Amino acid sequence: MEKNKRACTLLLRLLALGATISATVVMVTSHQSSTFLNISVDAKYQYTPAFKFFVVANVIGGVYSLLTLFLPQKSMLWRLVVALDVVVTMLLTAAVSAAAAIGYVGKKGNSHTGWLPVCNQFPKFCNHVTGALALGFCGVLVYMVILLSAIHMVLNPLLL
Amino acid sequence: MEKNKRACTLLLRLLALGATISATVVMVTSHQSSTFLNISVDAKYQYTPAFKFFVVANVIGGVYSLLTLFLPQKSMLWRLVVALDVVVTMLLTAAVSAAAAIGYVGKKGNSHTGWLPVCNQFPKFCNHVTGALALGFCGVLVYMVILLSAIHMVLNPLLL
Numbered sequence: 001m002e003k004n005k006r007a008c009t010l011l012l013r014l015l016a017l018g019a020t021i022s023a024t025v026v027m028v029t030s031h032q033s034s035t036f037l038n039i040s041v042d043a044k045y046q047y048t049p050a051f052k053f054f055v056v057a058n059v060i061g062g063v064y065s066l067l068t069l070f071l072p073q074k075s076m077l078w079r080l081v082v083a084l085d086v087v088v089t090m091l092l093t094a095a096v097s098a099a100a101a102i103g104y105v106g107k108k109g110n111s112h113t114g115w116l117p118v119c120n121q122f123p124k125f126c127n128h129v130t131g132a133l134a135l136g137f138c139g140v141l142v143y144m145v146i147l148l149s150a151i152h153m154v155l156n157p158l159l160l
Numbered sequence: 161m162e163k164n165k166r167a168c169t170l171l172l173r174l175l176a177l178g179a180t181i182s183a184t185v186v187m188v189t190s191h192q193s194s195t196f197l198n199i200s201v202d203a204k205y206q207y208t209p210a211f212k213f214f215v216v217a218n219v220i221g222g223v224y225s226l227l228t229l230f231l232p233q234k235s236m237l238w239r240l241v242v243a244l245d246v247v248v249t250m251l252l253t254a255a256v257s258a259a260a261a262i263g264y265v266g267k268k269g270n271s272h273t274g275w276l277p278v279c280n281q282f283p284k285f286c287n288h289v290t291g292a293l294a295l296g297f298c299g300v301l302v303y304m305v306i307l308l309s310a311i312h313m314v315l316n317p318l319l320l
Contacts, residue, residue, distance in 0.1 A: 043272075048270065082311050083311055086249075090249065090250065090300075093257070094256075095257075097255075098258060098261035101209075101258035102262075104209065105262070105265070106273065110208065112207035113208075113275075113278045114276060114278075115274075116275075118274075144247075148246060151242050
């Protein structure tokens with residue numbers, strides 16, 4: 001029983017590591033050049049602050065997931081981990097949400113503010129960013145499951 | 161000791177209620193009309209999906225905070241509350257983050273995508289939205305403290 005729980009937690013943290021690292025890689029490698037009227041125009045994730053925040057948050061989430069994988073089972077630091085899980089989950093949620101809000105404007109534009117959609121000019125870049133957002137969202141979901149299962153495990157013996 | 165804890169929790173949830181409800185009110189009342197070349201142009205929160213999401217999330221957070229205030233101390237539902245706290249915290253984080261990302265573009269624009277800043281045309285609207293974002297951020301912080309203190313209270317007797 002105890003072993004099963006341990007295996008489950010490890011698997012979840014491994015999934016979180018995979019999701020955050022692949023979200024980072026897909027976002028960082030998104031790049032497209034287009035030519036309009038003989039002028040070359042670039043699309044890079046660095047041009048949008050929300051996408052930079054997305055990369056930074058996912059790198060932090062990935063490094064944190066990696067560290068928890070190697071934390072010895074008897075370590076005193078596990079006390080801290082649930083609290084840090086809360087902070088990392090909030091950080092990843094904020095990053096995915098901000099990047100998704102900007103991505104939505106990039107795709108649909110906003111006629112009221114006069115912001116035109118840019119995805120028809122940079123379809124490859126947009127697909128890359130969409131992929132990164134999907135992976136980032138998976139990371140958030142995994143961290144939510146980690147948090148809820150930690151709370152469930154800790155609260156159940158106390159309250160039932 | 162037990163009474164102090166209870167008072168602290170109630171105070172925090174009261175603060176969360178105040179922050180989420182006032183964030184909603186400030187965002188909903190933000191509205192400005194400007195005239196350019198004899199054409200009247202409106203700025204409303206409804207024109208931006210991220211701001212609508214902000215309002216919906218803060219209403220949900222406010223109602224939830226209110227409900228937890230009236231939950232009897234001995235209720236079996238308190239078991240659920242920590243888990244729901246996680247979900248509400250993530251929802252509020254996502255809402256504030258998305259609205260802030262759009263607000264940032266409204267203030268600074270983005271030269272790479274050709275999105276012009278709109279705040280110089282609607283200064284009153286922008287100040288209102290900034291105020292709502294600040295209040296929403298306070299709500300997120302209060303919920304983070306609620307979560308961390310719940311985890312601290314539950315984990316401490318177990319692990320120390």
